[in-house]
Amino acid sequence: VPQEAPAYYYVGCYTARTDLLHESVYAKTPQTCIEICEHQGHHYAVLASEKCFCANVLEPQEQQDEQLCNTRCLANKAQYCGGVGVHSYYSTILTKQPGPHHLRISNKTENSLTLSWNAYEARKLLLAGGAEAVLPNQLLDNFLIKAQVLKTYSSLPAFPQPEFMVQSTETQFELTDLHPATLYNISVRAMCKDAQVGQSECGQASIEATTEVGLPSPVPAQPKILSRTDRTVTIELSPIRNDNGPLSKLLVIVEYVDNALSQPFDAQLLGSWQQAQQDGVPYYIAAELDYDRPEDNRTRRFVVGDGKRYGRFTNKPLDQPDAHVHISLGLVSTLEGVTKTMYSRGTHDQHVTSLDDFSYATFEKGQSSV
Known part of the structure; x- marks a missing residue:
């Protein structure tokens, strides 16, 4: 087969799925359909008998058995153009190499990304004129996989990701020990054997993907209680760091403490003041503060019990003037529709006033303060 002959990958x-397809035209061969869709800038040429569609979207979960695409093309009976209820998909991207095709993310967690790709099959490379490419599978030796950090919320030092070599028969690989809520550029390079030059790169594909958001970390400094009245508590909030994702919202939580009782904290029961009254729990969310702008995350004062509404919650005035109160926090991190919340409970230490809050006077020897 001439090396200059253009080859197109059969997907x-x-x-x-007619809802994903663009207007159809008449085409007797896959080659004609491919050229039409490529000229229009579409990613896929879709064959259904003599009908040619163009598409930009492919649903991997809807791939069917190859034997179902059994309708022979009109101009070349050796080729197949769809079948009953199924279509034959071809990529319009020119390829002469056995690189990983249709690279995609098939699963993700906060610390891993699973890559999947289609196996290289030389018999499915369609050449101009309807011939088939003869690129033997044994040329493909293995795949070299590498991930590079593009964006992260972590302030921790980023270490270079190791490279991984997998066998050419593999079509899936899980990258582990990744950082949460981090955008990676992942490349999969096909490495081929050559009798003259040894092993060399013979095709590659890359994809950008973000790991799932993690539980906020590290634990923030607890709010500092500055003053209290019968109905309010004034606190100071320190800047908060989150290495595992964006800091989206901050929950201010009121907890009435009875030192004579053991009070387990159940996040499933945490809700508004009204819910706490109904369920008989001694803690509730007083405020939901937005923290998605840089200027929100600063040292700030907040009055618990001012009667105003913050987000979904009303900051009710305290209704137990003589009760011992702790102020806890809930750190909310949301990314790509996934939300993780970490709760940091207040302790007796937040009532202790630090020496930094005192001003000092210097007295001459023999004098005393009044």
Whole structure:
């Protein structure tokens, strides 16, 4: 086969989804359809008998058995153009190399990304004129996988990610020990054997993907109680760091403490003041503060019990003037529709006034303060 002949990758047999397709035209061969869709800037050429569609979206979960695409193309009976309820998909991206095709993320957690790609099959490379490419599978030796950090919320030092070599028969690989809520650029390089030059790169694909948001960390400094009245508590909030994702919201939580009782904290029961009254729990969310702007995350004072509404919660005045109160925090981090919340309970230490709050006077020897 001439090296200059353009080759197009056959993606597979997929469920017919006309809602994802663009206007159809008449085409007797996959090659004609591919050229039409490539000229229009679409990613896929889709064959259904003599009908040619163009598409930009592919649903991996709708891939079907190849035997279902059994309708032969009109101009070349050796090729197949869809079937009953299924379409034949071809990529319009020119390829002459056995690189990883249709690279995608099939699963993600806060510390891992699972890559999947389609196996290289030389018999499915369609050449101009309807011929088939003869690129033997044994040329492909293995895949070299590498991840690079593009964006992270962590203030911790970023260590270079190791490279991984996997066998050419693999079509999936899980990258582990990744950092939460971090954007990575992941490349998968096909490495081929050559009798003259040894092993060399013969194709590659890359994808950008973000790990799932993690539980906020580290634990923030607890609020400092500055003053209290019968109905309010004034606190000071320190700047908060979150290495595992964006800091989206801050929950200010009131907890009435009875030193004679053991009070377990159950986040499932945490809600508004009204819910706390109904459920008989001694803690509730007084305020939901937005923290998604840099200027929100600063040293600030907040009055618990001022009667105003913050987010979804009303900051009710304290209704137990003589009760011992702790102010706890809930750190909320949301990214790509996933939310994680970490709770940091207040302790007796937040009532202790530090020496930094005192001003001092210097007296001459023999004098005393009055």
